[in-house]
Amino acid sequence: MTGPAEQPALPSATEDTPEVPGWAEKSVRDIFAALPTRDTRIDAVRDAYLDCIAGAGRTEDLDMEHDRCRQRAMTALETGGLLPSGQLKDLDQRLAALEADITANL
Secondary structure (H helix, E strand, O other): OOOHHHOOOOOOOOOOOOOOOHHHHHHHHHHHHOOOOOOHHHHHHHHHHHHHHHHOOOOOOHHHHHHHHHHHHHHHHHHOOOOOHHHHHHHHHHHHHHHHHHHHOO
């Protein structure tokens, strides 16, 4: 008979492990995939953004954390000259709406 002491230590759903809801990660990937520009640097910004919002967890100021993540991504895209301003604004709005959905569904 195996007991808890013999089981490997795995995080449970109630532990604070960085994650983004599966539907939200797919939505972020879809939003970035819809961009007309294909560049591995944009993929790196997307992945960093996902890591950032996953790390935000369920803090009291979740909206502020999401804003910080989004602004960091927008700055990276803008300073890298990866997207024109119109596409940056559209992306910013789409990600902000997604973040509101994430907050509403927690």
